[in-house]
Amino acid sequence: MRKTADAAQGLARKGLALFESARYAEALRAFSKASSLEPGRCAWTLLSQAACHIALEAPLKALAALERHEHFHPGTSEKAVGALRGEARRQAVAARLMSPALAPGLHWKPGLRTSLRLQALVERATNIYAEIEYATVREGLREIGFVNLRPADPLVKRLERDGLSLRRLVRVKTYTGFAHHHVPAAEGDPNSWEHTVIGRDPRRLDEVHRLFQRGLDGPGHARLGVLLGFPPCCIAFFGRIWYDRQMWDPIFEAGLNTRGKRRGPVPGGAQVTVSGHPYCNTLLRYAGLRLASWLPCSLRCPETIARAQAWVDLGRRIDGRAVDSLLEVLALPLTWRCAGGEARVEAEGFFVNAASYCPPEVKVVRWSAG
Ligand SMILES: [Zn+2]
Secondary structure, eight states: OHHHHHHHHHHHHHHHHHHHTTOHHHHHHHHHHHHHHOTTOHHHHHHHHHHHHHHTTOHHHHHHHHHHHHHHSTTSSHHHHHHHHHHHHHHHHHTTSSOSOOSTTEEEOSSTTSOHHHHHHHHHHHHHHHHHHHHHHHTTSSSEEEEEEOTTOTHHHHHHHTTOEEEEEEEEEOOSSOOSSOOBOOTTOTTEEEEEEEESOHHHHHHHHHHHHHOOOHHHHHHHHHHTTOOHHHHHHIIIIIIISOOSSTHHHHHHTSTTOEEEEETTEEEEEEEEOGGGOOTTGGGTOOSOSSOOSSTTOHHHHHHHHHHHHHHHHHHHHHHHHHHHHHTSOEEEEEETTEEEEEOSSEEEEEEOOOOSSEEEEEEEEO
16 A cells, blocks of 8 residues: 555656656656556646646646646645646647736737737746746845735745745735725635735834834835835835825826937827836836836836846846746837826737826827837
């Protein structure tokens, strides 16, 4: 009996390693053998089901199996599950069964202009930002970061492993894309997150907890900006534009601050044409596509470029290809238009729609990288 279990375990380990190196057919064979030796181990059954669906090019079924696996066995075999999920998504995107936009609010334009290459690019770019943002705290590039924790979130274990602490701040309603304030939620609300601060030094987390308890005012926001590693010029800009003047989506204002910009009229408002730096491009942030986690004071802010370079270097150590994809997406020509509580960002093959604020007139930013 013991021997059978050992053999099954050995096969499962081999299967996981094969998944990680994207050798799905061989992994599937190893897992099928393991499952036949120990039919009761549902974690393996679900992983082998997922691999089987990938082999049969049924990516949505594979993703469903992976979802069940994650539900029943959160945080186990993370790398293997990541590899399988990546392959399933790649197949699903290639077959146009799903949008790579994990990216909330990102829509592909109908028609043939949307190349598969662009879809793959956005797909690869989408996940890396969250990884980099987390790593900057883990590696000490900044003192704190914010995360939204779900019930039984596997991130809690990861924080422990990385020697980071957390302090839960407030329970808020879930949202996608963009939010300029948190809507409080009741304990036990299934559509809620716990807005949480993470970091290495518990004293800093206590300080943030106190700031939240007191209610965030201008100086409180500025202090958070320092702890979050934001540049002083951008903290000052945020205080002036976002906090004092309640312009919650200040892309146009950053455009106006950009060296070499050109300002002109559009029906019902104004536009600014800029040549910006990809590191300062937060036009697509509603869809999670960004590099700097703050709102830069200009679309060529030198301090942002310098700090974001350290983030890029760190990101390259995690996944260089994904970072290149992200930078390529952030260098695409874009038109950002904000009016009536909605922002719409147009690229050649896709657009992003997101809730924004209501400026008194139409605001447009024509962006290109240069
Ligand atoms: Zn700045």
